Amino acid sequence: MNQMTNSHILVNAFDYYEPETVADAAALLAQHGNRARLLAGGTDLLVQMKIERLAPDVVISLNRIPGLDRIEVRKDSLDLGARASILSIERHPLVRTHYQALAEACANFSSTQVQTMGTIGGNLGNASPAADSAPSLLAFGATLTLVGPQGERRLPLAEFFVGPGRSALQPGEIITAVALPQPKPGVGSAFAKVSRVTNDIAKANCAVVLTQGAGNLIVDCRLAFGSVAPTPMRARRAEALLIGQAWSEALADAAAEAAAAEVTPIDDVRSTAAYRREAVRVMVSDGLRLAWERAGDEETRRWGDREIGKPGAGETRGCGETQRLGAEEKRQIALRVNGHLQRAWVSPHDLLLNVVRNDLELTGTKYGCGIGECSACTVLMDGKPVLSCLVLAVEAAGHDITTIEGLAQPDGTLDPLQEAFIDYGAYQCGYCTPGQIITAKSLLLENPHPTEDDVRHHLRGNMCRCTGYAAIVRAVLAAGER
Ligand code: FES
Ligand code: FES
Known part of the structure; x- marks a missing residue:
């Protein structure tokens, strides 16, 4: 790792690659092994690099690969490209109607800026026990598509998490999509989270997915949690109490007690084990009631009239050769800032914040925490709010940036x-x-x-x-x- 002398923001230098196909990205990852990290939204990787927990020699951007940000309705599933943003998932009408727990998890996801930048693949890929999207995806029975040197394979999400920060990804493998099976008629769901402040990591989170049958019968139920075990988990003993039984609030409360007994939380800086258990009990009790109520909603029974095979917003850039920018090299980027075309020479480790403040002398954009927690550095990128302290300058090439200086009229x-x-x-x-x-x-x-x-x-x-x-x-x- 090269130490930079004048980088108050990113201290390690790295070679930067921009593959345009998943196969090329996987080949690069296999070639560089543990020395490499994938970059999508950057809201986790760049933070880890800034606090010097990670110092990759190679960063492989997935942001030029066409179609990875798609949200595609299929005949019997909803496919989320790994680079689909948390915000785009939250706002997708089918997610809001059929996967309420996932929509709510995405709505409760950190800040608006991190929602805008963060991706579903990134949220799962680092295998955090606290990943907010994991409980609902587990409860809905999501399957991952993984692409690596050996080709493509499908893996149930339930088999993906193997320990804190450890997953079943093989060397060189990349998550390319998350498939959610079409819920059966009568499914309702809910998500809840408790955290120290709104945009903090969860002390505990919970997803309930429940299928309502005739005669008030609970046909199926999935209860999944984050931050209460070494990996995101399901409470199968509590689920078993509910499945095949007639709905009652007393039964919901009994299942909530059982779930609280089944999780295995720890004391840590964010909470105590005892608090987490109690939070699980309350979240399950409330979540079951809400999911049951939603399960009767007629709208959740309609799927067939959706536009099958119509992807959401996707990249349109063509496939070409992988671009590389060496750690010691610079590239000239062009971007539109406040309506004016600007150019700047940047290294891989330069940040959009540096370009805006230092190169363009637009010092209205502020540097606060530098790790995505204060939002002082927010700029608009193509009209969406992003944290310029977590955007590599090379990744801003070709985009439209608005800073505070651009709001006033000429x-x-x-x-x-x-x-x-x-x-x-x-x-x-x-x-x-x-x-x-x-x-x-x-x-x-x-x-x-x-x-x-x-x-x-x-x-x-x-x-x-x-x-x-x-x-x-x-x-x-x-x-x-x-
Ligand atoms: S979030 Fe960028 S400086 Fe704080
Ligand atoms: S930090 Fe002083 S006005 Fe907000």
């Missing part, structure tokens, strides 16, 4: 959001303000008249050390009205 007229922040005194030291305004801008672009809850949810990842949240929320609501 004649200096401020954006309504900027005016509202002034009018409502929605800043104190002002350090977080550009990130707050840019994130709020992304909300108003898609929802011009948000509710207070919408604003609070969208801005949940933007930290203000001066704690001026109430005024910030008022300012965003006022800007919406204007």
Whole structure:
């Protein structure tokens, strides 16, 4: 590993590869072995690199491979490309209707920025016991498609997790898709999570998937959890109490007690084992009631009139040769910033934040934590909020970036959001303000008249050390009205 002398953000240098096919990416991964890491959303890998837990010599980007971000409705399944973003999954109409637990898991996923950048393959790939998408995918019986040097194989997600941070991936294998079987008629589901603050890793999370039959019968039930065992797990003894029985609230409470006894949590920095057990009991009790209620919904019985085989937004770039940028090399990138075409010479380890602040001297974008936790560095990339401290500059090539400097009109007229922040005194030291305004801008672009809850949810990842949240929320609501 090469130590950089002037990198206050990324300390290790690496060779960067941009394959355009999965086969090429897998070949590179097999060739470089443990020295290499895959990059998709970057919200985990770059954090691990910044806190110096990982120092790969090679980074293989999956972001130029066409179609990996698809969400595709098939005759009897929903296929999620490994690079489908958490936000795109949450918003997919079929996910909202048929896989409510997954939609809710994605809605509760860290900050809006991390939801936008993070991918389903990335959330599963590092085999964290706390992965928010894992319980619902386990409960729905998801299957992974893995591609490696030996070709393609399918693996039930239930066989994927083998220990904390350890999975059944073979050397050189890549997750390319997650397939969710079409739920049977009468399925309802729910997800719940408890965490220290809204955008933190779960102390415990839980998915309930339940099938309602005639005569109030529970035909099937799956209870899955995260952060309460070395791997995401199902509580099969508690499930067995429910399956084949007539629904009653007393039965739901008995199953909740059984699930709490079945999980094996630990004490750690985020919680105690005792608290986690109690959280499991409450989440199962509430989740069963909600899933039962939803299972009777007629809408969940319709699948056939969906557009089969129609993928969601996918990459359109063609397949070509793998591009490589050596650790000591630079490449000129072109990107549009605030409406102007800009060029910059960047190394693999340079970040979009550096380019914006240092090369383009747009210092309104702030550097706070550097590890994706404060959102001070938020910019819009193609209209979506991203954390510029976790975006490699080479990956920003060809994209449209908006910083706080780009909001005002050329004649200096401020954006309504900027005016509202002034009018409502929605800043104190002002350090977080550009990130707050840019994130709020992304909300108003898609929802011009948000509710207070919408604003609070969208801005949940933007930290203000001066704690001026109430005024910030008022300012965003006022800007919406204007
Ligand atoms: S999230 Fe980027 S600086 Fe804090
Ligand atoms: S106004 Fe000071 S950090 Fe938000």
